[in-house]
């Protein structure tokens with residue numbers, strides 16, 4: 001199902017087409033395609049070129065690995081993310097960060113990298129659904145993630161599935177309209193709150 005953004009201005013098709021479905025097909029994604037998505041993330045800009053983003057990949061084709069990451073999702077996300085073809089957990093690294101205390105740039109930069117990954121996914125007809133509903137402590141322990149690293153989210157990836165396969169309330173959410181704040185509420189000029 002397509003749910004293109006109803007935009008106030010014409011924007012790039014990939015951005016317009018992107019959304020976060022829960023109904024994914026479960027069909028395998030080739031390793032080379034996953035590597036493409038990671039390569040897109042790799043070329044994100046970052047403060048001092050520190051490249052704080054790290055990714056842990058669990059493809060459905062490797063059942064045991066997929067299960068291990070799937071079991072780190074909170075129950076609400078497990079109700080639909082079993083349809084994903086791959087899960088990627090995103091970690092932000094503070095190693096080598098010169099600021100004491102560290103600035104938030106490592107989080108910002110990691111988000112930028114995920115933004116690129118998600119758009120590259122779209123260019124390959126793969127949808128990405130990011131999840132903050134994860135058990136961070138379990139992820140830290142499962143993958144022996146060292147100190148000075150922060151688990152950010154896990155991304156469910158896959159080609160489009162059938163909304164009818166979702167359990168409530170996700171079936172209804174899947175077909176609900178997509179909403180955004182108007183530009184006037186988020187872009188200012190001259191003074192805070194004065195619409196650009």
Ligand SMILES: Cc1cc2nc3c(=O)[nH]c(=O)nc-3n(C[C@H](O)[C@H](O)[C@H](O)COP(=O)(O)O)c2cc1C
Pocket residue numbers: 018019020021077129130131132133134153178
């Ligand atoms: C960092 C982040 C965490 C999110 N966590 C969850 C989550 O745990 N479960 C979920 O179903 N959706 C999650 N989402 C998806 C958002 O709800 C979704 O992106 C938002 O409603 C906008 O919808 P759209 O992506 O389809 O435009 C998350 C998105 C982001 C960016």
